[in-house]
Amino acid sequence: MNVLVYVDHFRGNPIPASWEVIGLARQFGHVAAAIIGYQTEALTRAAFEYGADEALVIDDKTVDEYRPEPYASAFVKMVRKGALPDGTAKKFDLLLLPNTTRGRDIAAISAVDLNLGALVDAIAISIEGNETIITRPAYSDKVLIKEICTTRPAIVTVRPRAFPRPQPQAGRQGTVRQIRPAMKKSEIPTSPDGYALERMPDLGSAALIVAGGYGMGNDAERIQAGVAENIIGREGFYLLYDLAEVLGCAVGASRKAVEAGFSVYSIQIGQTGRVVSPQVYLAFGISGAVQHLAGMKTSKTIIAINADPNAPIFKVARYGVVADLHKILPVLYRQAKERTGRRIEERSALSLAEMDANARRTIRTPRYNYEIVDTPREYNWEEDDPEESDAAEKSA
Amino acid sequence: MKVIVCVKAIPAPETVRVENGRIVWDNASLIINPWDEYALEGALTFVEWKDLASPEAFSITAISVGDESAEVALRHALAMGAQEAIRIAGPAPEELDTRALACILAAAIRKIDATERVGVVLFGRQAADSDTGLTAAQTARLLGWPAITYLSTIKTALQKARLARTMEEGRQIVNTRLPIVCSVAKDIGIPRPPSFFARRRAERTPIPVWTMADLGLTPPKPLVRWGEASLPPERETTCEYLHGTPEEIAGRILDILSAEGVL
Numbered sequence: 083m084n085v086l087v088y089v090d091h092f093r094g095n096p097i098p099a100s101w102e103v104i105g106l107a108r109q110f111g112h113v114a115a116a117i118i119g120y121q122t123e124a125l126t127r128a129a130f131e132y133g134a135d136e137a138l139v140i141d142d143k144t145v146d147e148y149r150p151e152p153y154a155s156a157f158v159k160m161v162r163k164g165a166l167p168d169g170t171a172k173k174f175d176l177l178l179l180p181n182t183t184r185g186r187d188i189a190a191i192s193a194v195d196l197n198l199g200a201l202v203d204a205i206a207i208s209i210e211g212n213e214t215i216i217t218r219p220a221y222s223d224k225v226l227i228k229e230i231c232t233t234r235p236a237i238v239t240v241r242p243r244a245f246p247r248p249q250p251q252a253g254r255q256g257t258v259r260q261i262r263p264a265m266k267k268s269e270i271p272t273s274p275d276g277y278a279l280e281r282m283p284d285l286g287s288a289a290l291i292v293a294g295g296y297g298m299g300n301d302a303e304r305i306q307a308g309v310a311e312n313i314i315g316r317e318g319f320y321l322l323y324d325l326a327e328v329l330g331c332a333v334g335a336s337r338k339a340v341e342a343g344f345s346v347y348s349i350q351i352g353q354t355g356r357v358v359s360p361q362v363y364l365a366f367g368i369s370g371a372v373q374h375l376a377g378m379k380t381s382k383t384i385i386a387i388n389a390d391p392n393a394p395i396f397k398v399a400r401y402g403v404v405a406d407l408h409k410i411l412p413v414l415y416r417q418a419k420e421r422t423g424r425r426i427e428e429r430s431a432l433s434l435a436e437m438d439a440n441a442r443r444t445i446r447t448p449r450y451n452y453e454i455v456d457t458p459r460e461y462n463w464e465e466d467d468p469e470e471s472d473a474a475e476k477s478a
Numbered sequence: 479m480k481v482i483v484c485v486k487a488i489p490a491p492e493t494v495r496v497e498n499g500r501i502v503w504d505n506a507s508l509i510i511n512p513w514d515e516y517a518l519e520g521a522l523t524f525v526e527w528k529d530l531a532s533p534e535a536f537s538i539t540a541i542s543v544g545d546e547s548a549e550v551a552l553r554h555a556l557a558m559g560a561q562e563a564i565r566i567a568g569p570a571p572e573e574l575d576t577r578a579l580a581c582i583l584a585a586a587i588r589k590i591d592a593t594e595r596v597g598v599v600l601f602g603r604q605a606a607d608s609d610t611g612l613t614a615a616q617t618a619r620l621l622g623w624p625a626i627t628y629l630s631t632i633k634t635a636l637q638k639a640r641l642a643r644t645m646e647e648g649r650q651i652v653n654t655r656l657p658i659v660c661s662v663a664k665d666i667g668i669p670r671p672p673s674f675f676a677r678r679r680a681e682r683t684p685i686p687v688w689t690m691a692d693l694g695l696t697p698p699k700p701l702v703r704w705g706e707a708s709l710p711p712e713r714e715t716t717c718e719y720l721h722g723t724p725e726e727i728a729g730r731i732l733d734i735l736s737a738e739g740v741l
Contacts, residue, residue, distance in 0.1 A: 148645075229704055278649040279647050398713050417732055
């Protein structure tokens with residue numbers, strides 16, 4: 083069977099989920115890697131080392147920055163070119179992409195262009211006859227469903243960390259086919275105008291995540307001393323970022339911690355945030371509401387630190403510590419620093435400053451939090467349409 | 479200029495259970511897909527910003543494909559501040575996949591566009607029942623308009639738009655021209671809860687129904703169907719509690735991290 087795998091990357095930095103997908107694709111047969119970007123030699127080399135047999139490459143300045151249209155058109159062109167160099171004999175039997183924001187965009191648009199069925203977020207794939215069958219979570223990870231695509235090939239996006247990452251073989255080679263870009267610069271409807279980037283490793287592909295919950299703000303001694311809860315929480319997260327820096331891992335937060343202003347939405351884990359599946363999930367002061375568990379319960383090992391022995395997170399945790407996290411976290415940070423020997427670089431200081439700047443943009447009001455996008459805007463929630471109210475009063 | 483928000487009525491996640499390999503929610507009433515509330519918030523913010531350079535009036539139309547039960551979502555959209563709502567009576571949900579749905583929505587958007595120019599079409603980032611999140615990009619492709627997925631901010635001046643979209647690495651800022659089709663991420667802002675009077679007004683607003691014949695469309699046969707549903711395997715863990723002084727506990731945690739190979 084011939085499989086085409088889209089190698090997802092951000093400005094040349096590969097997303098590790100791409101290698102997992104190549105590893106999965108090798109179970110089906112011949113693997114071609116679809117590489118779209120600018121100055122992609124390193125990506126191509128890495129794709130071969132992780133198991134691709136062939137690379138279809140569109141290396142052009144017009145696809146330097148990701149946009150859905152040129153990337154999807156490029157992917158469609160690769161599919162149409164076929165698996166063999168003459169472009170006629172064989173077709174692909176399966177098109178795989180990592181389930182990232184880019185992977186989903188490309189899958190969606192290619193499905194329209196190629197008139198194929200698209201399946202997303204697969205955690206298992208099989209091909210039976212002409213049907214491609216996947217298993218995937220739905221209803222916010224509450225149920226697993228089988229989904230069947232009746233076209234061949236099917237377009238399938240694969241959940242990150244659902245399949246093992248293959249061992250790279252240094253120096254492994256393959257054939258490279260250069261393809262011309264599918265769209266001219268003038269045909270691309272959007273132009274990139276910069277980024278505002280996170281400075282942390284991505285949560286989706288992290289092997290270790292340290293996460294903080296509402297408990298980060300609950301330090302009895304300091305509250306008694308008159309320190310506001312959100313300041314304690316914010317400082318707790320600074321320490322968590324420092325810990326993540328010395329451990330070389332990513333930081334997550336629960337919804338309650340984000341809403342209390344301790345941290346920012348982009349690292350929120352759970353039903354309305356990111357879904358993660360690290361090797362180890364180290365939870366500080368997270369009680370483990372169902373909504374949070376939906377985002378992290380597929381983690382291999384969960385270590386929970388919580389003052390409440392009845393917190394539901396202990397039901398899913400492999401290791402539990404019933405203690406005040408504010409006693410453990412500083413000690414853990416010091417010991418981790420000694421053991422790993424990593425130092426906190428300036429990069430971290432910057433990310434903290436950025437986090438603070440972001441956090442300051444969340445204005446708290448008695449009833450609602452608004453994320454301020456650019457300039458503060460105000461709504462008067464209390465005020466209803468006066469005419470309506472008058473009419474209602476009169477009729478009453 | 480029209481701002482269109484595509485909404486969906488879904489069973490509330492709490493009411494869903496699995497019975498004989500099928501997903502059932504008994505007689506529980508449907509709710510608006512929570513992600514669509516962010517799309518509506520995005521539309522309302524966008525309309526409130528007002529395009530000062532533009533003499534046009536802006537209005538929001540909510541559309542949804544489905545039977546009468548879909549009206550829940552449309553009425554919520556009206557209560558939040560949409561000016562009008564249109565229900566499109568389409569095939570049964572089993573007869574639809576995201577591409578077929580996108581075809582119907584694209585036809586409806588074209589029909590609206592023929593009477594009043596459509597500037598922005600907004601979707602929630604995904605439906606909280608099927609969790610696919612493909613329809614926005616597919617509708618954009620069918621219309622031939624730029625797809626801006628995971629939109630986090632939007633600003634326009636005349637026909638130009640400057641947008642930020644959220645991705646794993648942060649935000650990407652792009653410039654484009656209207657019309658555009660967006661799926662909206664949570665960072666657009668917290669959806670405003672509708673007031674009591676707005677809800678009452680929404681209950682009384684008539685919702686016109688368009689049929690496939692009105693759109694002059696035969697939706698394509700679905701290429702994807704759902705099979706058996708099951709519950710994810712229960713996580714069987716016994717929690718091993720760590721005791722001792724903070725130093726001992728911290729040491730044990732680091733030992734565990736080393737044993738797991740993540741240090």
